[in-house]
Amino acid sequence: MKIFNLDQIQNSISIARDLEELINSQKTAFMDYSAGLYDVPLPMQFIFLQEESDCHIKGGYRQGSSNFAIKIAGSSKFGNNGTMLIFYVASCELKAILQDKGYLTTLRTAIAGIIILDLIPWKAQNIGIIGGGNLAKQLYELLIIKYSQVNVMLYARNKAKALAIGEFACNSAEDLIAKCDVVFTTTASLELIIHTIPESKNKAIIGLGSDDEHKSEISLQLFSEADIVIVDSKMQAAKFGDVSRALKAGIVPKDALMELGAVLKSGIAENAKIIIADFSGIGAQDVAMAEFVLSRL
Incomplete structure (x- = not known):
């Protein structure tokens, strides 16, 4: 051993x-x-x-x-x-x-976010990261390596933490969401962070932090507006994360969920404008x- x-x-x-x-x-x-x-x-x-x-x-x-x-x-x-x-x-x-x-x-969670970014049916121009911890830092590093021409913005409750990761920090989550067509959440928040999204041609919300029954990052209402909801595991999605609450509230039927493994084979429809991915991490x-x-x- x-x-x-x-x-x-x-x-x-x-x-x-x-x-x-x-x-x-x-x-x-x-x-x-x-x-x-x-x-x-x-x-x-x-x-x-x-x-x-x-x-x-x-x-x-x-x-x-x-x-x-x-x-x-x-x-x-x-x-x-x-x-x-x-x-x-x-x-x-x-x-x-x-x-x-x-x-x-932390590394494999950040990579899952990168995989989703590769799948969205438009070329991301501005990418936002909400959070100031290790996952936000790791995700930022991967984005800078793989998408060097894309603008990456950050928001954290402690602005100094965001600025320690990258040079552009927004003053609020709402400001970041309005400016970015792809937004990652990387927090352990117990309260909603993304309540609404402004009318936009394209928007992808990728939740990487809400991985148990208590953490919450994405408003349930947004799930009803999504053209596709992607999870890493349907089994875990029924129990953990924001998507589990959307399922229990009847906002999203379980058979409407798409596992990332299946989406990697089928792709995402080109006319999808609002995409939500909510991951809890799988073995x-x-x-x-x-x-x-x-x-x-």
Whole structure:
């Protein structure tokens, strides 16, 4: 059994060099998941509201693989943390421990956002990121590498945090939403951030932060206005995130949801003007990320 620390894990990956390979690896994981090739149980979650922290336990096994993975990841006001455990399928013996402190979870979540951006049926001109934490920072880094000609704007309640990530920070979420045709949310907010969107030719809202029963970023009304609602997992969408509340309220029928793995094969209709993606993170992503890192280590 081998143990790898955060420095070793980060040194095994060059974002600039490996980004396209990482994106393709994650795309394959989403498509294989939607094709039924992954065994992924519902996440186990601990929510510590008084401590303003949470811990998610996710796992996955890709059929035919010699390994399976269990990921423990938490977030709090002190930052992110986490560990991935890799086991042999044949013996269930622990093969490796990736002490990534949540880095791989942040990276694969940001990559999921990039995958959606590649799918929208228009060329994004202005991209907005709401949030000032590790996920916002990671997403900004990926956007600057892959879309160097696009304007990237930020908004965070603490403007200094936004300016520490990028040079252009809006004064309000509403200001950012009005200026951008693609908006990412990357927060752990318990209150709505995006209430309405102004009339616009095109608008894509990509929710990456609302991944449990308490967090909330996107107004339910927006789901009724969307031309397509994309989730990473229909099973998890019924329980976690803003889309689960839209389902329970009858605003969106469950059979109208599209999994990202299916959308990667079918594409998005060219006439879609309002797109919402709401992700809670699936074990297949973690398996693919662990396999990528272990191949380098």
